[in-house]
Amino acid sequence: MERFLKSRYKIGDKISENPFCATYQGSFLSSNKAVVIKIYKRGSLNSSLINKMKHKVKELTQLNHHGIAKLVDGDYGWQGFYYVREYIEGKSLAALMAEGQKFGLERAQAVAEEVCRALQPAHELGIVHGALKPTNIFLDRQGIVRLTDFVIEGEIKQAMPQKVLSLLADSHYSAPEELAGQTATQLSDQYSLGLILLELLVGRTDLVAAGLDGGLQKLRRENWIGRESAAGLPKHLQAIIAKALQADPLKRFSDIGQLRESLEHKMIITTKPPHEEYTAIFENTVTQYGADEAPRELSLTGQKGQMPGRQVPEKKRNWLLAVILCLALVSGLIYAFMFGR
Numbered sequence: 001m002e003r004f005l006k007s008r009y010k011i012g013d014k015i016s017e018n019p020f021c022a023t024y025q026g027s028f029l030s031s032n033k034a035v036v037i038k039i040y041k042r043g044s045l046n047s048s049l050i051n052k053m054k055h056k057v058k059e060l061t062q063l064n065h066h067g068i069a070k071l072v073d074g075d076y077g078w079q080g081f082y083y084v085r086e087y088i089e090g091k092s093l094a095a096l097m098a099e100g101q102k103f104g105l106e107r108a109q110a111v112a113e114e115v116c117r118a119l120q121p122a123h124e125l126g127i128v129h130g131a132l133k134p135t136n137i138f139l140d141r142q143g144i145v146r147l148t149d150f151v152i153e154g155e156i157k158q159a160m161p162q163k164v165l166s167l168l169a170d171s172h173y174s175a176p177e178e179l180a181g182q183t184a185t186q187l188s189d190q191y192s193l194g195l196i197l198l199e200l201l202v203g204r205t206d207l208v209a210a211g212l213d214g215g216l217q218k219l220r221r222e223n224w225i226g227r228e229s230a231a232g233l234p235k236h237l238q239a240i241i242a243k244a245l246q247a248d249p250l251k252r253f254s255d256i257g258q259l260r261e262s263l264e265h266k267m268i269i270t271t272k273p274p275h276e277e278y279t280a281i282f283e284n285t286v287t288q289y290g291a292d293e294a295p296r297e298l299s300l301t302g303q304k305g306q307m308p309g310r311q312v313p314e315k316k317r318n319w320l321l322a323v324i325l326c327l328a329l330v331s332g333l334i335y336a337f338m339f340g341r
Helices: 047-060 093-098 104-124 152-156 162-169 186-202 211-220 235-244 256-265 276-291 293-301 308-339
Strands: 009-017 021-028 034-040 071-077 080-086 090-092 137-140 145-147
Touching: 009 034, 047 071, 047 080, 047 152, 090 093, 093 137, 093 186, 104 137, 104 145, 104 186, 104 256, 186 235, 186 256, 235 256
Parallel strands: none
Antiparallel strands: 009 021, 021 034, 034 080, 071 080, 090 137, 137 145
């Protein structure tokens, strides 16, 4: 292979390789500043995927966060599709765990919280990581958490047979919906992070069986965490991880920010549904002017000396007022949806 790319980068030693691409250490020709270069093999791409990946590169260049490795460049050249990202001086969580480093409760939780903070601005832009795993989470020399390798490679997993090969070879951190053939979402990132956090806490990476057996384990069980795996963890961490690892995405946290808040507050944080305050006002209005009136009127009409007929106009006025107030609330909701954005 030609050792120069785009007359701008020098390609160095190979870092890793999989059926779809090879990753190299590289540098700028002008400044010798280190970068990481990933080049996809020609046979693994078609024109549709190439166009999607070009679009993805443009999206990822919008990400500017201290917790995300900056994407420098990406395009299709004669070597194949490639992208270039910032080089992180530090070690990945996978490397640290392989060295036998223990994280402990506080440090593991702090790492997970920082991953959430880095993912949140990406999710707000509609960008999914799609390949969150310990090899893509680094601690730099200052101990800052840095995320690398967002889902440019995730696009390739949407094609067959690449998708099947990918899931069989590297499905350890994939969410159940991905194994079922669905596209990764922000909730899929949450699932992957939940598994990573659990592994950091217990100091083991064999909680999920390897290969196809592990995938079936996730698909068949509502929540595959065994009691033994999390038995020694504090109750709040058991509950948080169990929620993040729900097989049904809708049973997980509503977003990555809610997961972070739950870790920070050491309890499950639930967000009120949008416009819940309007619902409460509506219910209070109906109760005040409707449901509470009927028993009072029935008791009054049963009192000696009271004429039942005299209460009817009052009841009608109360219900009319309730209807008017409800209509006003509905109008306010419609106005908020149409003009409040």
